[in-house]
Amino acid sequence: MNEIRGTTVLAVVKDNSASIGADGQVTFGNTVIKSKAVKLRKMAEGKVVVGFAGSVADAFTLFDRVEKHIKEHPDQLNRAAVALAREWRKDKILRRLEAMLIAADRSSVLLISGQGDVISPEDGIIAIGSGAPYATAAARALVRHTQMNPGDIVKKALEITSEICIYTNKEITVEVIN
Numbered sequence: 126m127n128e129i130r131g132t133t134v135l136a137v138v139k140d141n142s143a144s145i146g147a148d149g150q151v152t153f154g155n156t157v158i159k160s161k162a163v164k165l166r167k168m169a170e171g172k173v174v175v176g177f178a179g180s181v182a183d184a185f186t187l188f189d190r191v192e193k194h195i196k197e198h199p200d201q202l203n204r205a206a207v208a209l210a211r212e213w214r215k216d217k218i219l220r221r222l223e224a225m226l227i228a229a230d231r232s233s234v235l236l237i238s239g240q241g242d243v244i245s246p247e248d249g250i251i252a253i254g255s256g257a258p259y260a261t262a263a264a265r266a267l268v269r270h271t272q273m274n275p276g277d278i279v280k281k282a283l284e285i286t287s288e289i290c291i292y293t294n295k296e297i298t299v300e301v302i303n
Contacts, residue, residue, distance in 0.1 A: 133256030133286055133293040134164055134176035136227045136234040137264055137275040138249035142303050143229040144275035145174045146283050148256070149296030151181075161296045168192050172230055173202060174300040178254035179224030187213070187224055191237070202228060206235045206243045214241040225253045231302050256283075256290035276301040 136145040147164035150157060165176045166188050175191055177184035190212065194205035206228055213222070226237040236244040236251050244251070250268065252260040263282035267273055273281070280299050287293045 132162075132164060132178040132254035133252065133260050133283060133290065134178050134227055134254050135252040135257075135260040135264055135279050135282055135286075136176070136229045136250070137268065137278050137282075138229060138232065138234045139268060139275045139278070141231055142275050142301065143174070143231055143234060144279040144299055144301045145176045145227060145229050145234075146276075146279035146297055146299040147176050148283055148287060148293045149298065150292060150294035152292055157294075160294055163298060165298055165300050166192075167300060169195050169199065169230075172200070172302065173228060174302060175226055175228045176253075177224050177226050178257075180222070183222035183224040184226070186222060187226055191226060191228060202230045202233055202235065203243070203245075206237050210237055210239075210241050210243045213237075213239045227251060227253055229302065255292035256286040259286040259289045259293075274301075 134147040149161040151159040151162045167174050191209050194208040198204040228235050250264045260282050263285040267278045283297045287295045
């Protein structure tokens, strides 16, 4: 059976600034079917950015749900993420969704999954999708050995990932929250 793949989403929080970036590739089996997909959405009047990996329809459903929780808990990204994870895990229909989210504001970044996970990385760097290990490694190296800002780190790390991961392309979108 063919599987839709081809997403890498990376987030970096550093110096009270956050950035999330994503490539644009979507593949079906071993064929690229789209190269400029948009996998990021700004919320809360630009104070939060959310990115997804996985099924597009499922991700749009989750975008709507996380946006609802962010509105219910303004300026409390952790609380909104926990509320989404709880709802996602308990709801029979949502439980079947095949996607993961990364949400970030100026001071934190969270991975949110349907298993009830809400994970805040210790170093402010997290990635999801096919190229996640490569993007994470590149971002960690750039954070440790350069003075680059989060937006530049995300862009460069995703460019490096696109050179290694066949499911990641160079059509990169980056959002920054200052």
